[in-house]
Amino acid sequence: MTKQVLLAHLRGEISIGIFPMSLSDTCSFLAIDFDKNNWREEVSILRDTAEQHGFEGHIEISRSGNGAHLWFFFEEEIACQQARNVGKRLLELAMQESKDIRFSSFDRMFPNQDILPKGGFGNLIALPLQGEAFKKGRTVFVDKHFQPFSEQWTYLQQVQKIGQKKILDFLGQEFSDTVDDTVLDCSLSNVIRVEKRAISSKTNYLLRKLASFPNPEFYLKQATRQPTYQTPERIYLFEETNEALHLPRGILAKLQEIFETVTIRDNRNSLSPIQISFKGRLRFEQELALADLLASENGLLCAETGFGKTVLGAALIAQRKCRTIILVHNRQLLEQWLERLGEFLEIEEEEAVRYTPSGRVKVIGHIGQYGASKKWRSKLVDVVMIQSLFQLDVISDFLSDYDMMIVDECHHVTALQFEKVVAQFASQYLYGLTATPERKNGHQPIVFQRIGPILHTAQSGQYDFKKRLLLHLTSFGKLDLEQSNSTNFASLNDWLAKDLHRNTLIVQDIFKLYQEKRNILVLVNRREHIELLEKLLIEKEMPNIFCLSGASKRRDTKELLKRISELDENSPFVLISTGKFIGEGFDMPKSDTLILAAPLSWKNNLIQYAGRLHRPYQGKTEVRIVDYLDIHVPYLERMYQKRQIAYRKMAYQVGEKEQTQVLFSGRDYEEKFREDLRNTRSTVYLQLHSFTSSRIQELLGLLRGKQVVIHVSKNHKLSEWLMGLNSDNVKVKLVPERIGTTAVILDSNLVWYGNLSPFTYQSDDQASLLRLESQSIATELLEKFENSNIK
Incomplete structure (x- = not known):
């Protein structure tokens, strides 16, 4: 910045801006931008709130004339985190005074993050008093009536800057975060509608806060010095009009905890019941889970693979006796549900039919399928591929044919398109099934807010398997600096797949376990790795070696799985596959051993893969996982440490106390x-x-x-x-x-x-x-x- 550049800005020849953040993650001012239709009301409320707490805020009309910046100047540079915490606290307090201020203001602060991003400078704000805009009454500081001060420089000279002590005192205060209304009146359909005129500003703020959550991705990017541009600090699941708040239906139980009285006008769809019964028999722990689900109209069942969630789902449908849609996200799950429902449900209703293009009548049956090339609904009980609904013009019309929705592997509801479907379900019963709702990106609150709280968690101790973990160290990367220093997961997987020494170690382990008559799943990340391991195993003249990947044809896959299932008890097998293929929906209860031939870090993926072993099977008393620790590659070594969390959670033991x-x-x-x-x-x-x-x-x-x-x-x-x-x-x-x-x-x-x-x-x-x-x-x-x- 030079005198000439500054003068050019003041004359209107150029326009300059400033990056608030210094290289030491400090700043000398905080500015908040308001550019919505009601920007005058918003900035005035925040300025008044700041004044009530001893902070002097200064309003500047933006260059467009359709917005404003509220500036706070500090006596000395303070940490950007402190400055932003002041802004957040003031916005929260202002929102409790007025319904006009929106959460989006949290993403319009300068600076926009606590830590300077690598290779960047943070966000830029245009400096006031730009010559051309000044002539039009813009980029100028104004009074409470939005009239420009006649002497801008005199006004700025009289600014009272904010001291560090005042900031620390303010941030150290505790403010009430409770509602001041005791009764909440709402209507319930696919969302909870609350009329804004019937609630106070403070309640309005707290309801919006309840229907949103801090975005972990924002804080992760900030902690690793990445730009946070277009990454919101909070994720919002509510919608808002001038008249009402529309809250996700999954938070109803929380509202009933917070308010003394919640009056509900039930606007949900309601259809006639159907004649349906359950032909199976539940285990005791499944009976407990079913009772917990039936006690609520919406919520989650959390249970590891092998618990029997599809059978439990069939029992739930029979108990509710209502028209049900089951949402799945892949063909394997769709086929599994169709098979289990056909086995465990007895439906005494007229069978649904469809008409061919030539006009011939074809019987669909009582259980329909929508997706995977067939769109034949019975509107009694239907299994639906959720992706097949994305292109519908009006999803709510499709969903209105059902009284109950069951979302299998409901942790996927965190994906925007999946959430869009579930958010439009406007009938009485809504349940989600999952091994764990936790997501790597931290977005699991979406599952709870859209579907409901966890109603039952099946403990892993309910399975009668001894769980053993075998660890082997490898020499991968030992003599290769490029491999040892790499943090590129894709490249490491390519190298791992071709590493002869490592593959030989894996094959030796497989051969030994095969000799013990164990049924082995081998998990890899590359198709090429499947081929290399298969070749090495065939060289050992081992029978019953099978290979599957996402590239396998559906008919071939079904035939291969059938061949494995038909093997007698004295014929062990080895199935080599990618993690993607043996993830959700894969069912091979004979499996008792998992070889992790390729690395992974996310604990929930490991829990899911291990779940393939945890399915009950006659004679199965012990399951084993063999893991490989690549100690010469720090990046892979850290991934192993993350896997340890999953092993502890699943209660896997590395031998017994008296063993080695x-x-x-x-x-x-x-x-x-x-x-x-x-x-x-x-x-x-x-x-x-x-x-x-x-x-x-x-x-x-x-x-x-x-x-x-x-x-x-x-x-x-x-x-x-x-x-x-x-x-x-x-x-x-x-x-x-x-x-x-x-x-x-x-x-x-x-x-x-x-x-x-x-x-x-x-x-x-x-x-x-x-x-x-x-x-x-x-x-x-x-x-x-x-x-x-x-x-």
Whole structure:
């Protein structure tokens, strides 16, 4: 910025703007933009609210003349996070005073994020007093009546800037977040409609807040210094007109908790009941789940694969005796539902028919199908591919033929098109079925707000399987710097698929398990990997090797699965497939072993794949997962640590306490770890990712007189202090890379490994430490130590 540039702006020759954020993530002002039709009311309310709390806000008419900026100037630069928190708090308070201010204002702040994005400068705001606009009464500061101050410079000279103490005092105050209405009057259809004239501004604000949630993607981008442009800070599921709020129907139970009285005008569709009965028999835990579903008109059942959700769905339909639509998202699920409903439902109604183009009558039956090339509805019980509804002109007309909707794998409702369908269901009963509603992007509140709360969770302990986890270390990336340093998951998968040493290890494990008569699913990420593993297994002259992928033809797939199901109990099999194919809807209850031949990190995907093993089958008493730990590639090593969360959640055990592999948590490792340190006889190798000085000194006391080699990142804040421990017995070595995993090697045979650090007094409930007695694994880790680029 030069004097000449500034003068050109003031004369109207150019227009300049300013980036609020400094390189140190601080700012000297906060501005909020208002550009809706009622911008005058909105900016006035916020300015008045700010004044009530001791903040002086300054209104500037925007360059278009159809909006305004409200500016707050600070005495000194403050953290952008603090500035934005002031803006958010003021907006929240203003919304409780007026129904005019919308949540969208939260995304119109300058700065628009707390942390400066990498390679960027944040958002830009045009500076006031641009010459050409000034002549038209724009980009000028105005009074409460929106009249420009006659002396703009004099006005700016008299601005009272806001001090840090006032900001901290304001942010430290607690403000009430409760409704001031005791009665809520609403109407219920596909949404909950609340008339705005019947509620206070504060209730209006809290209802809108209840029907929205913070967007995890915004905060993830911000934390990783990515631009947050076009990523909203909150996600809103309500719609609003001047007269009413339309809230998602799934929050009705919450409203009934908050308000003393909720009066409901029921405008939902209602059809005549149907004659239908259930021919099966539920297990005790299924009976419990059914009772919980029947106690509410909408909500979720959470149960692992193998619980029998489709059978339970059939029982629910029979109990409700109403016309039902079941939404699925793939052909496998559609076929599974059609098969189970045909097996477990007895429907005493006239069968539906359809007419061919030539006019011939064809019987559809009692259970219809809509999707996967057939659009034959019975309007009694229909299984519908949700994607087939996306192109309908009026989805609500289609859905009005049913009194109940069951959404299978309902966590997919977080996808916009799926949500659009479910949001238009305006009848009485709405249920969702899922193994877990949690989503990787954090959007699971959409499921709860659209469908309802969790009504029943089936505990994994209800399955009578022993669950074993077998871990094997690989040498992948050991001799290849490009592979070792890569964070490109697609490239790593390509390399993994072709890695002969790793594939040979996997095939050896498969062969050994096959010899034990185990039925094995092998999970890969690449079709090419399927072909390579198949070739290596055939070379071992193993029968019953099957391969499936998304590219397999439907007829071939059905024939192959039939062949597997017809194998006798003494004929084990190996099925190699991609995760996408054996995910939702895949049914092979004979499977008892899962080989994770390719890496994955999202715990819910692992839970879903493991669920293929958890289906009941005669004689099945133990299920196993074999996982491969690529310790030479930090990116893949971190993915394994994320998988550990899923193993703990599913209660998988790495052997028993008396065996050579044990998985410990932060609650139970201490005694055994100390015992191993005391009993070690030779050199101890420590790889530290988190530690405190007092804890290090305490544990080194157990190793007095022993040789100790410590590896730590040179960027750790205590690395210099640790270097001061160098002595005849203790050797500290600094490595340039970040260390994310604990590794302790004792006597060249005993290994402690994991993302839980025994060198700090704090512990993460989801972290774990694996204790292994294995000379080969110890040797592998020691070689990694020796090959580190140390200082």
